[in-house]
Amino acid sequence: MNATLTEHAGGHDGGHVGGLAWSEDPLGLELSALRIDFEGAAPQSISLPRRGPIRLSQFGDADTLGAVREALLEAERELGGPSVIRWQAYGSGNIDASDARLIDEPLPWGGGPGRGMPHAQGELDRWSRANAGEVIPNVMTPLSWSVIADALDRGFHAPWGDWSEGRRFVSLYDGYAYFNIGLMMEIIQKRLGLTGAHFLEAVGGPEAAEIVRPGGNGERSTKIQWMTMLGQLPVMIRWLRDQDQLPKRWPVERKSCEDERDRLKALDTAELTDREIFRELSHSSVESERQTIFLMRAQAAVFSAAQGLLWATDRWLGSNLRNLVLSVLQGMPGIRTQEGNDALRRVAYRAAQDEEAAAFVRREDARSLWGAVHSDRLPESISWLRDDLDAFMAEYGHRAAGELEAAEPRWVERPELILETFRDYVLHPERNDPDEVLGRQRTARLEAEAEIRERLYRHPLGRLRWQLFKAQITQARRLQPLRENPKFTLLELSLQQRRLWRELANRWIERGLIDEPDDVYYLLFEELATLTRRSEDPIIAARMGSRIRRRRLQFEEWKQSQPPPLRDRFGDPTISTSTESAEEPIGEVEVAETTEEDATEELLPLTLRGIAASTGAVEGRAHVAESAATGRELTPGQILVARFTDPGWTPIFPLAAAVVTEIGGVLSHGAIVAREFGIPAVVNVQKATQHIRSGDLLRVDGSSGQVTIVERA
Numbered sequence: 001m002n003a004t005l006t007e008h009a010g011g012h013d014g015g016h017v018g019g020l021a022w023s024e025d026p027l028g029l030e031l032s033a034l035r036i037d038f039e040g041a042a043p044q045s046i047s048l049p050r051r052g053p054i055r056l057s058q059f060g061d062a063d064t065l066g067a068v069r070e071a072l073l074e075a076e077r078e079l080g081g082p083s084v085i086r087w088q089a090y091g092s093g094n095i096d097a098s099d100a101r102l103i104d105e106p107l108p109w110g111g112g113p114g115r116g117m118p119h120a121q122g123e124l125d126r127w128s129r130a131n132a133g134e135v136i137p138n139v140m141t142p143l144s145w146s147v148i149a150d151a152l153d154r155g156f157h158a159p160w161g162d163w164s165e166g167r168r169f170v171s172l173y174d175g176y177a178y179f180n181i182g183l184m185m186e187i188i189q190k191r192l193g194l195t196g197a198h199f200l201e202a203v204g205g206p207e208a209a210e211i212v213r214p215g216g217n218g219e220r221s222t223k224i225q226w227m228t229m230l231g232q233l234p235v236m237i238r239w240l241r242d243q244d245q246l247p248k249r250w251p252v253e254r255k256s257c258e259d260e261r262d263r264l265k266a267l268d269t270a271e272l273t274d275r276e277i278f279r280e281l282s283h284s285s286v287e288s289e290r291q292t293i294f295l296m297r298a299q300a301a302v303f304s305a306a307q308g309l310l311w312a313t314d315r316w317l318g319s320n321l322r323n324l325v326l327s328v329l330q331g332m333p334g335i336r337t338q339e340g341n342d343a344l345r346r347v348a349y350r351a352a353q354d355e356e357a358a359a360f361v362r363r364e365d366a367r368s369l370w371g372a373v374h375s376d377r378l379p380e381s382i383s384w385l386r387d388d389l390d391a392f393m394a395e396y397g398h399r400a401a402g403e404l405e406a407a408e409p410r411w412v413e414r415p416e417l418i419l420e421t422f423r424d425y426v427l428h429p430e431r432n433d434p435d436e437v438l439g440r441q442r443t444a445r446l447e448a449e450a451e452i453r454e455r456l457y458r459h460p461l462g463r464l465r466w467q468l469f470k471a472q473i474t475q476a477r478r479l480q481p482l483r484e485n486p487k488f489t490l491l492e493l494s495l496q497q498r499r500l501w502r503e504l505a506n507r508w509i510e511r512g513l514i515d516e517p518d519d520v521y522y523l524l525f526e527e528l529a530t531l532t533r534r535s536e537d538p539i540i541a542a543r544m545g546s547r548i549r550r551r552r553l554q555f556e557e558w559k560q561s562q563p564p565p566l567r568d569r570f571g572d573p574t575i576s577t578s579t580e581s582a583e584e585p586i587g588e589v590e591v592a593e594t595t596e597e598d599a600t601e602e603l604l605p606l607t608l609r610g611i612a613a614s615t616g617a618v619e620g621r622a623h624v625a626e627s628a629a630t631g632r633e634l635t636p637g638q639i640l641v642a643r644f645t646d647p648g649w650t651p652i653f654p655l656a657a658a659v660v661t662e663i664g665g666v667l668s669h670g671a672i673v674a675r676e677f678g679i680p681a682v683v684n685v686q687k688a689t690q691h692i693r694s695g696d697l698l699r700v701d702g703s704s705g706q707v708t709i710v711e712r713a
Contacts, residue, residue, distance in 0.1 A: 017060065017089050019043075021072045021097075024082035024543055028107050028550075031530065031543060036060075036068060050539070063093030071097035082546040103546055106554035109142040109524065110149070110172025122167050125569035126182030130205025132170070133565075133663040134644045134670075137402050139175035139558045141521040142551055143528070144406045149177075151289040155296025159239060163191055173571050175558035181205060182569065188307075192236065193228025198310040201611060202303050204665030204684040206566045208611060224311070243301040247478050250486070253294050257489045260287040264496035269503045278532040281500050284493065285525070291490040298482035305476040306667050312472055316465050317455060323615035323703050326666060327448035328473050330675040331441030334481045336488040337647045337669070338676050340396040344418070344651055345434040347388040348425030352432070357382045361426045369423065370415035389422075398495040401628030401648030404487075407521040410495055420632040421651040428636045432654055440678055449473070483667065484647065504532070513541050514548065522551040565663075565686075605699075605708045608692075610685035612705035613664070613671035618680050619710065620657040622696045624689050628652075639700055641692050645670035653677050658700040660707050662688045674702075682707050 019039040025047065026035060033047035038060065048054060048069055054062045068087050075083040079102050086099040149170055156169035164187065169180045181203075189196045200208040229236065264284055269277060313325045351357040360382060364372045372378060373386040397412025411418040425432045456466045505517040513535055514520065520528060523544060534540040564573035623638040625631035628649050634640055640656040642649070644663040650673040653659065659674050664683030674681035680702030688707065692698065695713025699706075 018087050018095075020084055021068050021087050022082070022084045022103060023072045023076040024103055024546055026084070026103060026105060026107075028109070028547060032539070034069060034072060036065065060089070061092050064089045064095060067093050067095045068097070071095060075100040076542075081542050103550065104553070105550060106557055107547060107550035108175075108554055109551065110140070110145050110175070122183065122186070122569065124182045124186045125167065125180055126185075126574075127171060127173065127178035127567040127569075127571060128181035128205045128207070129176065129178060129563055129565045130181060130208070130663065130665070131203050131668075132177045132179045133563075134646050134668055136177040136404050137644050137646060138405060139555055140172065140177055140405060141407045141555070142524045143521045144404070145172055145177075146524040146526070147285055147288065147406070148292060148404065151292035152296060154289075155293035156300070158293060158297055159242060159300060160187060160191075163187055171571070173567060174561065174563060175555065176563035178563075178567060181207065189225070190228075192232055193225035193230075194307065195224055195311060198307040198314075199303065200665070201310060202306045202665045202667045204611060204663060204668060206686065208665060208684055239304075242297075243304065243475075243479065246298055246301050246482060249294075250298075250482060253291065253486065254489050257287060257291050257493055260284055261489075261493045261496055264493070264500065267500075269500065274504060274507060274532050274535065277500050277504055278529060281497060282529075284497055284500075288490065288493060288497070291486060291493070295486040295490065298479070298486055302476075302479045302483045303667060305472070305479050309472050309476050310666070312469055316459070316469070317452065321452075321455075322666075323612055324448050324451060326613075326675060327444050327615065328452065329445075329476060329480055329672075330678075331438065331445045332477060332480060335484055335672075335676075336481075337399075337484045337650060338673065340392075340399065341651055341654070341673070341676075342434050342438070343392055343396065344422055345425055345432050345654065347385075347392055348422050349429060349432055349434060350388070351385060351426045352429035354382060357385050358426055360385070361423055364423075366416040366420035366423060369419045398491045399488075399648055401646060403491055403494075403646070403648055406494065406498065406501075407518055410498070412495070413498075417628075417648075418651060421655075424632075424636070424655055428655065431636050437654070437677060441676060444678065480672075483672070484669075487647075504528075508535070511535070514545065519548045522548040522555070604712070605710050606691070608685050608688060608707045608709075610660070610682040610688070610705050610707065611665055611671075612701075612703055613666055613668065613683045614659075614674035614679060614681035614702045616658075616678070616680035617699070617701045617703065618657045619697065619699045621713075622660075622692050622694055622698050624692055624694045626689070639698050641688055641698075643689055645673075647673075653679065658682075658698075658702065660685055660688050660692070660698070660700060662686060 017038060017040065019037040021037070022035040024035075025031075025033055030047055032050060034050060036046050036048060038044040038046075048065060050069075050073070054065050054069070068089075071087065072083065072085055075085050075097070079100065082103045083100055084103050085097045088096045090096065149172070152170045153168060157164045164183060167180065167183050169183060171178050171180070184199065185196045188194050188199050264280065267280060272280070309325060310322070313319065313322060317325065351361055356379065360372070360378065361369065370389075373389060378386055393412045393415070397415075398410050400408045400410045400417065402408050403410075409417070452469065453466050456462045456469060459465060501520050502517060505514065505520045508514045508520075508531075509517065513531065523531065527544060527547065530540060531544050566574050568574045618639070620637055620639045622641050623631075623634045624641045625634070626643070631640065631642060631645075631649055631652050634652055634655055636655045637657050638655075639658045639660060640652065641660045642662070644661055645659065646669050650669065653670075653673050654677055656679060658680040659670055660681070661668070661670050661683045662685055664670055666683075668683050671681055671683050680700050682700055682702055682705050685707055692707075692709060693713055696709050697711035697713075699708040699710055701707075
């Protein structure tokens, strides 16, 4: 290679310049340009066209730059893809090129605003993984980020207008999505005069750890600023009116999304060209954006209603009765995620009661079960098992863990993702009577409501307080299904979009444009549009192949790191929510008093604190799960310990004695589902998966928010 390239070299006459040259922009910003780096005391970087005249002679004479370009393109032809060379110039038009190689540096995408810059968007901006760590738990692929980021941002800004204009709500740092909790707190406290503490308790996060722990420094944000709030009364009235309209608007939004889902489902892709398929995906992305914006508005309304309920609880009942109040929101019909859990459990419970069906399920493992029930090995007498599982997949098979990531396989595509849990339900029917659980939760809800009423009536203004409290409960119940149901319907549409992406990927694999079906997720939406239009151009194909390869490297690199839970306004990691305690660890750990005789390598019991999310106390052995896949290894009676849970995890919950998570608040998916199943839960336990090991004996108190390590494995 060097021998070929050095034929461009001329005489060695002293003063020279050089650097690296790239046949593709190494930052991925320009699609068809070459990039020339000049090293030295005054480094420069310029782009050149792949062909045609060179007019940027002020950075170097045109003959020299032309020689660099010729050497670079020759390297690209010989290596078969975008390449980089080191070049040295010796006089006009004379260069020496060496060290030719394919470009293999990781190629980032996304990137948060303000990072590495001398100023940021807002003085109070602060980026948190709270809530973002649940709904988008893993590194986002370029495609997912490019289609969802702006929609999430617009959905957040919709109610606030000028208050949040020009400020980002969602950003990507090192591949992980962050929400601007500083902007949210600014709106809640400074603009509306409301308490920030109850919002933090609802959403969770590192700052919430300081709010809810005894002696935490969050007291200053727990009081309503009445004069500020009264000054914003017109805004508050408009906001409440908008909240009230959301449940009424939802049927229209749902129908629009379902119509688009059905339209895509009916497409015969064999009759469509690549461009026509991409045109359908572009059309469908408009509906996805609309649904994402509605979802964000609904989330804001649900969190707002919960804040009001938590404030009224603290004001009139006392924070020690928090779980009593949360109980009035459990056992509610109409939440699609919960209905899916119940549907799977009903099929399993029926199978457990049928000896032949139970024996059939017992003989198969999760990977073989789906094929077995659709083969002639399934006896005709239990053909209902195939029909019931097919019906479940048709209704709920679009779900997955980390399901807002477009690249995540869905249950219907990989049935073993959910059939492992189904088998556990069948093999442990004593823990899986859905009617008994639902009945118990409804009873608990009614009893909690009666007790709240009785306690409020003890005050002279009890009747008025009860009417106000009941109105707040009613509104929270009306809004609670919107926490989950819009996403449920959006994901039904996403499944049909995955079908079209898969069709394009298979065609491009056949033509040698990409190597693997999931390569499409490593290109941005606009890059996929370019590949669709110009797939016959070998230069474009090579560029896209290079970007896929480099982004895969970046993706794997980011996957190996744990994202910091909180970042400052510049995007730099921070370990604390206040300057006063910048050197202190977040969260709280307590140890029991011991004597020298008791002292060992570690003092036990060790108590971790979090947010009380579902009432009850239990002891059991820990199962620490790093993913939904390892979560499915949970055995009945164990305590599930995880960094987060999302709807893809919740079928596991009925097998757990309790749930402990590092991320979350009282409105987390895990908290809501734990209350529905009536199992204790403590969320927002900072570094729980580091302190706790699988097999440890734990005591979980979902009423006080304490998790105690009683005994090591």
